[in-house]
Amino acid sequence: MVKSELIQKLSEDASIPPKIAEIAVNTVFSAMTEALMRGEGIEIRGFGSFKVRHYRGRVGNHPRTGTSIEIEPKKRPFFKVGKELRERINGIAPGAIERDAEGAGDE
Amino acid sequence: MTKADLIESIYEKVGLSKKESSQIVELMFDLIRARLESGGKVKISGFGNFTIREKHVRRGRNPQTGDEIKIAARNVLTFKASPVLKKALNS
Numbered sequence: 001m002v003k004s005e006l007i008q009k010l011s012e013d014a015s016i017p018p019k020i021a022e023i024a025v026n027t028v029f030s031a032m033t034e035a036l037m038r039g040e041g042i043e044i045r046g047f048g049s050f051k052v053r054h055y056r057g058r059v060g061n062h063p064r065t066g067t068s069i070e071i072e073p074k075k076r077p078f079f080k081v082g083k084e085l086r087e088r089i090n091g092i093a094p095g096a097i098e099r100d101a102e103g104a105g106d107e
Numbered sequence: 108m109t110k111a112d113l114i115e116s117i118y119e120k121v122g123l124s125k126k127e128s129s130q131i132v133e134l135m136f137d138l139i140r141a142r143l144e145s146g147g148k149v150k151i152s153g154f155g156n157f158t159i160r161e162k163h164v165r166r167g168r169n170p171q172t173g174d175e176i177k178i179a180a181r182n183v184l185t186f187k188a189s190p191v192l193k194k195a196l197n198s
Contacts, residue, residue: 001142002150009138014131016123023121024131029154031116035108037195042108047136048184052196075196077155079186088144089159089184096146097159097182 036077048081110136143184155188 001009003025011021032050035042042050057073081089110132117128139149139157149157159182167178 001139001147003152006135006138006149006151010131010135013138014127014134016127016131020121020123021131024117024123025135027116027120028113028132028135029151031113032108033154033192033195035112036192040108044110044136047140050186077186077188077192077196079155079157081184085140085143086184090182092144092146092159092182094161097161098147 039075044082046082047085048079051078051080052076053078151189153189153191155186155192157184157186159183160185 007018007021007025010016010025011018014021016024032042036050036052039052041052052075055074055076058071059068060071061067062069113132114125114128117123117131118125121128121131123131142149143157143159146159148159151157162181162183164180165178167176168174169176
């Protein structure tokens with residue numbers, strides 16, 4: 001399911017115009033992005049939580065040439081699945097799982 | 108940040124009632140969860156992708172006792188952040 005499908009389903013299930021559903025979905029994900037940018041965690045009951053992890057800069061090795069390179073400090077978002085959802089996901093029959101297609105893009 | 112904050116932002120930006128805003132937030136996560144629970148992926152461009160990965164059985168070790176243990180095959184939900192989100196965090 002991609003964002004446009006989520007918007008469409010939300011519009012149908014909530015009986016709201018597609019335009020309103022689109023604004024609602026975008027509002028939620030930008031509010032979440034802004035929280036993470038502030039360094040704030042997000043906790044969605046029944047779903048999971050998001051946190052920002054900080055990585056210190058370090059001197060690493062270039063994997064191909066072996067020369068040492070400086071790695072800048074960075075922040076990365078992390079998601080931790082909620083207990084109930086984790087258990088339900090674990091119970092899915094192998095055949096029902098959509099495999100990750102090679103080269104699937106993420107814009 | 109919790110669902111209450113998300114409901115508030117919908118209430119302010121979208122102009123729906125508090126009750127409707129709350130229903131929309133609940134419904135949105137219900138839809139995402141339902142798709143994942145049926146084995147599908149959810150891709151939110153600009154935010155990230157939620158996918159299920161199937162982990163094989165493997166041998167592990169109890170870090171406390173050093174005993175070898177069998178780690179059962181399982182499915183895990185993983186989130187891969189979009190490059191857009193990663194960039195936003197580091198800007």
